[in-house]
Amino acid sequence: MVRENIHIKEKLLEVGATLFCERGYHGTGIQEIVDALSIPKGSFYSYFKSKEGFAAEIVKHYADHVSEVWTILIAKGPDDDPLKMLRNAFESIIQSQDACRVKTGCLIGNLAGELAESSELCRGTLKSVMVTWCDRVAYHLERAQVQGTVRRDIKADKLAQFCWDAWEGSLLRMKIENSTEPIRDCVSLLFDVFLKPK
């Protein structure tokens, strides 16, 4: 029974993440989510106190998924070339976006735009997810700085935040243009030009 509960909770988070990605937080009703899983609405509230709490858990769930994807991509290496490794990771994400008919972009960026002011709970969760992503990228950029493959005049944490900004902005542009060209251009400019040593 415990196992089944975990399974249902997981399913609710997955369906919620997909619908939030496509239609946003406010555009998604709890009713649709429970309908998609053929479970009664009441049981939703046995797993989550509120829609806001559900959204915060979806952000964490999505972040766990993104983190796993990044761990796999980073493990592909090359470990001795952290800059190349990071670039390969971004290129893989571009390929997966190419394969998607609907370009949903990044749930973190989408929900930041929609929810950051109206939900302090979600804002806090979005922040911790963003910081974790930046810390990971900064760690590898710093390794690349030591190797001399990344410019050293800007601290790795600031470079990582800038990468986050440019990447999230380019994902918005991808959605607006319904094309992956913006994220391709962004990654090319970051890795071929802006991160390079002077």
Place this chain on the structure above:
Amino acid sequence: MVRENIHIKEKLLEVGATLFCERGYHGTGIQEIVDALSIPKGSFYSYFKSKEGFAAEIVKHYADHVSEVWTILIAKGPDDDPLKMLRNAFESIIQSQDACRVKTGCLIGNLAGELAESSELCRGTLKSVMVTWCDRVAYHLERAQVQGTVRRDIKADKLAQFCWDAWEGSLLRMKIENSTEPIRDCVSLLFDVFLKPK
């Protein structure tokens, strides 16, 4: 009467833009908007065919406002130093965000995250607004390239798109961190480092 109609339509767009900024498209009801103006709901539909059409007009209305702000900021110059002029414009926007208690960011970016997949009408409007912004910035970056104050190894239109990406991403981070530090950092890195000639 025609004048009054224009006035009411304008008010609907203004209230709509404010609420869309704060709560997103799906989080804002037509009822709230008409209540805020004490007009009957029916009269909303004499101005707009649907909520989607209303959103597309809000995007245009917001874009007109942003365009006017940019025209004013750019007129402040210095006209003979387009790079400095662009930087001054961004710095003024940072100051105005500093003055806002609620950091709403950019309606274009917020709605791109929320609506680009679900409304083809809004996606088209968002795209034309984004292209107009990028064209304007590219025009001045190209002038700066001729002067030698901006790097010439990347075309001005690609640089302008990259500025859009980084700026929009940093506005999302501003919302997540509830601080203008991200947009300050972004503008500093763009103007002090990345746009500079090699």
